[in-house]
Amino acid sequence: MPDFLRTVPPGDDRERLTCPDCGFVAYENPKIVVGSVVSEGGRILLCRRAIEPRRGFWTLPAGYMEMAETVEEGARREAWEEARARIALDGVLAVYSIARIGQVQVIFRAGFESPGFEAGPESLEVRLFGWDEIPWEEVAFPSVHWALRHWREREGRPLAAPATNPPDDPRGSRPPPRQAGL
């Protein structure tokens, strides 16, 4: 990578990474994670991560949105890639911001479109958990906790306006939950 400098491009109002040779401006934008709380009969689909960060911990089927897809297509793609599940989206459950890492998460509520699931290449294991079976100490990220809680608040009811960050963490700046000894 060239030695980019942080300068304010003409007409802009903040510093950007700029190539001093050719003037190319490498705009840094927040990235979008799309994912789903997929449930069946009150049990929730979780994936045990085969990759870092948080390898071995449980997460929702979710990942970075790609170019040229919609948020809905991205959420369905991630469910397929990580859990080999074909899912049907019900609506947006939550929109979270993790400001310190420039991330926005769009989390859907979903069910299965067709039966069956298994671990994809980025998962060690995929399972349905009843609410009381969820391994809370081994949940990978704070936002997975938030999404599960928001899902639970709405279980069996029509979706309302999407949840956003919890009031005590409006910028998503708290550290991940305590690591369990995996």
Next chain:
Amino acid sequence: MPDFLRTVPPGDDRERLTCPDCGFVAYENPKIVVGSVVSEGGRILLCRRAIEPRRGFWTLPAGYMEMAETVEEGARREAWEEARARIALDGVLAVYSIARIGQVQVIFRAGFESPGFEAGPESLEVRLFGWDEIPWEEVAFPSVHWALRHWREREGRPLAAPATNPPDDPRGSRPPPRQAGL
């Protein structure tokens, strides 16, 4: 900009822009637009664009989200930059995808936190419009039409699950509305 090549990086599953000299991978990610339908007494705040694309056409206060901010902070920042308005967000009204340009729009419903507004540097003019006064032929983008319609459907009622793309345009692929003769 260096002569990047489209190749599949090790461990990836699709082509990315890669520098043949140093191996730097320029991941292209969808960009997030944050904006608001701001209303007071049934009238809606619109901004006449001072910049391309669609200079001279009317739009919502909205723009690209920056790093290190939340979607809520971004929406408030844009209302200030484009309309010198201090707004209070009510919740997420809509999440739209414009897949062909890799864009996701998160649109809030909002009111004024304090009175007053005026054109910021990217606006020629800022006005409150009653529903029947909106210059529909001079609305800048299809998604502004969608957001106004979704706002209207919920006017005076609690927010429900956010609207998404209209059923006849799930990927945001239709052209902009017919240009009015401005």
